[in-house]
Amino acid sequence: MTERVVCATEDLPPGSRVVVSVDRIEIGVFNIGGELVAIRNRCPHAGAPMCDGLLTGTVVSDGPQQRRWAHDGEILRCPWHGWEFKLPEGRSLVDPPYLLSTYEVRVLDGQVLVDTASGRGTRTRAEART
Numbered sequence: 001m002t003e004r005v006v007c008a009t010e011d012l013p014p015g016s017r018v019v020v021s022v023d024r025i026e027i028g029v030f031n032i033g034g035e036l037v038a039i040r041n042r043c044p045h046a047g048a049p050m051c052d053g054l055l056t057g058t059v060v061s062d063g064p065q066q067r068r069w070a071h072d073g074e075i076l077r078c079p080w081h082g083w084e085f086k087l088p089e090g091r092s093l094v095d096p097p098y099l100l101s102t103y104e105v106r107v108l109d110g111q112v113l114v115d116t117a118s119g120r121g122t123r124t125r126a127e128a129r130t
């Protein structure tokens with residue numbers, strides 16, 4: 001069995017996060033507007049603790065001289081170098097080949113469960129260059 005209880009659903013309201021250590025891997029579960037997203041607490045750029053990052057939005061451009069705020073509450077900004085990753089997919093906005101490692105997460109009987117064997121999507125600096 002690779003699913004682990006992370007917390008009760010009531011402890012993870014929209015906009016919040018919970019970080020746990022499971023089998024010596026730190027995993028953060030975020031509630032993004034009601035959707036749960038689990039990521040490894042490691043930035044693929046240089047290893048920063050991603051779950052310490054600001055959950056925010058970002059500025060996008062629709063054309064010359066056109067900027068607007070978008071993805072409010074869906075962007076996780078790395079605490080070390082500020083790279084932004086869009087949740088739930090975990091793709092870097094700075095350099096799209098970089099991905100956060102994500103895990104399957106679900107709710108059962110009021111508990112948030114993460115499948116620790118389902119980690120996928122990690123693209124490290126070296127992997128992104130290949």
Ligand code: FES
Nearest residue numbers: 043045046078081
């Ligand atoms: S360690 Fe995250 S952007 Fe550099």
